[in-house]
Amino acid sequence: MMRSGNMAVSMGLLVRRLIRLSHRNVAVSRAAVLSRSHCHWEPLFCRSFSDDRNTHFGFETVSEDDKAKRVYKVFENVAQKYDIMNDAMSLGIHRLWKDMLLHAMHPQPGAQLLDVAGGTGDIAFRFLDYVRTQQEQKRRREVRSMQLQSWQEISNSYPTIDEGGHQESRAVVCDINKEMLKVGKEKADGKGISAGLSWVVGDAEELPFDDDQFDIYTIAFGIRNVTRIDQALQEALRVLKPGGRFMCLEFSKVTNPVLARIYDAYSFQLIPVLGEVIAGDWKSYQYLVESIRKFPDQEEFKYMIEDAGFYCVKYFNLTGGVVALHSGFKL
């Protein structure tokens, strides 16, 4: 059942989307004209080229279908060494970034989290830890307040400590790549975490969930790999409950020019080398550093989130802009 407010918002979104689509078609036909001059010896392929929409895969230009397949292959290749590589490339700082995401999130017991592109489960594990810590603190506070009670009252209070009264917190990890989810599940088994955690295969552009399901939607270092970012944002809006929060951690533009040069040098010179030496895969990590450069900067991404229909969109720069944490609410 649609309320009139919702109707107006979705009409506005539809209009904005149509305008964007028309702009893109103009750009595509312009690109198609250019391409025809390149491949005049292959008219067949030129025709299919002008039909496909194009996007970037790192610094390469590929069709949108291709990008999804190639990204899948990249993460299939790197899944086993993903966590080791994260530690090596960011010198362990990625753990601090993810901790900061959780602190900004400040989830309360009973919250339902959807972690998209969550692969190896870093955010979901931290979420469950955080919520459990919160719950224990709450319990401790309650126990401290229960001083000098009779044995009758104490024995009555035992069941309530266990139940908590409302829904248990739940984290759903959704990823398009089965290899990444496999690694995540193995990690969960190793840590002995099973309660309150589910693993779902799904595409961020077409989530396999009903509307208004989750309190928090997170996507950490995944949204730049999505082919149609605007679609992923709209799906995020759809599955969040009203009042739900969208949070995105992603690599962004470094603001300080000196740091930017050092960061560029580090990214392009060292990271593919690390990829080759540790994971035996240069090209995947070359794609990674290139895809960071192609992703929109903090302000542009903020506008994209607002376009999708989120309110109170803010961003925080971490490590001088190397990573940005964007947050918005569905109201």
Next chain:
Amino acid sequence: MWLPASKPLQRWFNQRHRVLTCKVCVQQLCISSSQFTESCYDGLYPGHIPTTPIQKALLAVGSGVAALQNPYRHDMVAVLGETTGHLALINLRDRMRNDPEGYTILMERPRIRLSTLDLSKMSSLPDGSFGREYFRFLEDNHVTPDSRADVKFVDNEELAYVIQRYREVHDLLHTLLGMPTNMLGEVAVKWFEAAQTGLPMCTLGAVLGPLRLNASRLQTLFTTLGPWALLNGRRARCVLSIFYERRWEQSLEDLRQELNIEPPPITPSASKKRST
């Protein structure tokens, strides 16, 4: 965005930019269809990854450490060879060019692969022939000629072929020298290759390989096998200059004589499984 930085910093950054632009230019021609991805590749040959000198240095150090930590990482040994072997490869290529048969190889670019070898024909050759002994070597040691990594970091197409040929000839060298693929046999072959080719990766392998041998094998290495390998490595004809694919029927002894290689003084047994 760019600060007026120091010249060397600027220079290698511009180099990287140039490398990337060249990559993008090649790809612009290939964006019409994904079916073209096999024939269109960035770089000078399929699998080539252009790298800056800094990246090569980092790769050399990184792959060296990784190979020492885990000698089973053949890809790291390969990368070490590619990043450190530039001068030795030029030397090898010039030696091949000066030899008539080597020159033919450089022109025709044969590859030793399961798809190019006729194993059934080789197994039917008489005993003592090169092809038959090579086939026996493959069977006894449970190896296949397809297990070699592709070349990635050599920035010259001809030198990339030379190092690829070196990798593919390695197994044939085992047959020529009569060495099995256990640790002692591999070290002996490495000593021969180090003396012949001068590749830093071979020298490193020759120096560090013996550290993993037990006392009796070390003794064998230093007293008989080692000196034999070094001496023959120095005086033998360039082993890369031989068109092995046309010599399967030739007798092994004959081939050894032609290459100026003495038969091995002792043959370490191949009974142990492949340990490298």
